[in-house]
Amino acid sequence: MATVSRSVSEARRGFTTQPQFLKDSAETRHNSRSNARLKLDWFTEPVNQFMKQRFILFRRNGVFYAEDTTTGKQASLRTKDEGEALTLLHSKNEAHRQPAINLQIAKSYLAATDESFVKRTWREVMAEFVKLKKGSNHPRSERAVADPAFDLIRDKQLIETRPEHFLRVLESGKVSTNNYLRRFHNFAVDMGWLPWPVLPKKRWPAIHYKEKRAITHKEHETILAREKNQQMRAFLQCCWHIGGSQSDMAHLRAEDMDWKNLVLSFFRAKTGAAQVIHVGKALADVLRDLPSEGLLFPRLAAMDEKHRASLFQRACRRVKITGVSLHSYRYAWAERARVCGYPERYAQEALGHSSKAVHRAYARKAQVTIPALEDFERKMTGAPDRKSTRLNSSH
Secondary structure, eight states: OHHHHHHHHHHHHTOOOSOOOOTTSGGGOOOTTOOOOOOOOTTTOSOOSSOOOSEEEEEETTEEEEEETTTOOEEEOSOOOHHHHHHHHHHHHHHHHOHHHHHHHHHHHHHHHOTTTTTOBHHHHHHHHHHTOOTTHHHHHHHHHTOGGGGGTTTSBGGGOOHHHHHHHHHHSOHHHHHHHHHHHHHHHHTTOSSSOSSOGGGSOOOOOOOOOOOOHHHHHHHHHHOOOHHHHHHHHHHHHHOOOHHHHHTOBGGGEETTTTEEEEEOTTTOOEEEEEOOHHHHHHHHTSOSSSBSSHHHHTSOHHHHHHHHHHHHHHTTOOSOOTTHHHHHHHHHHHHTTOOHHHHHHHHTOSOHHHHHHHTTTOOOOOOOHHHHHHHHHTOOOHHHHHHHHHO
């Protein structure tokens, strides 16, 4: 208490901690590169004899510079106005002198424009992020938010979050943790809730997804041969012929089928985009055996994605097939389309891919045998075979 009283009394007598620029002070030393000296004003008096300043000020060609007395590094303050230069120098010295209260000062300034800015936690960011999700993305986002790895930052204020906090979350999490932490972070930045990125874009650890593959026709037939449930069999056949997501296939309705034109149309659950597909003979035979009104797969439609996925995994284990999921049917459809030369724009539309890069990632493992150019050219132009031409000419 005595120390505080003494500090106050000394301040009243003229002792301050402001940066000093008197004639004999280190901060007004004659710089070797400049003949200019600073003038005294209200900001520079009186001299604080008890604290050495970290940064000093000098002028070169009319522009003010700050020099770090510890490292000797000099940096332009980008101003020719002496008042602005002194204010900037004072800020630099105060920042060095009081690092413990700098965050509190920043909070005070930020709170003046938005009271919740300094109180907002990552729990609130996650809640707002989930609110914006629709359809199947909403429960998926809720599951992601429940990841225990996020408990490390869940109640931490955004403005107090440092890069090492994110790194600890990423170390204790999994692939989806990395994916969703990026989304939460970018969402907070876009909303203006973070004054700057916590982790620079180039410093985020790379996401390494588990290898995915397509289900082969042999594997598909093997699973069907052992599957006793007729509804599940028809469901898997629709996945094979249409290549749709499991949610879209499970919620197909009899009214989606136009038997007159042999066209199947439905809206994708993920994007809301319309899918219009011409039905081939094999798929038509499957659909004819299904209900003529309402849901085609009522039992499967009542299940969530995880339940349907577990049923499929059980079917795979019965025939000792590993490494595939219901999503593998989409990869299989993309690879089959590429192998047979199906136009990419049609395949992309059929699978609901808005990006060519995404579609090509699905079909990247397709083994395509390139035909000889002369054979392909002959097929396209209808030109006769050379061997046949020679035989005809000999006769």
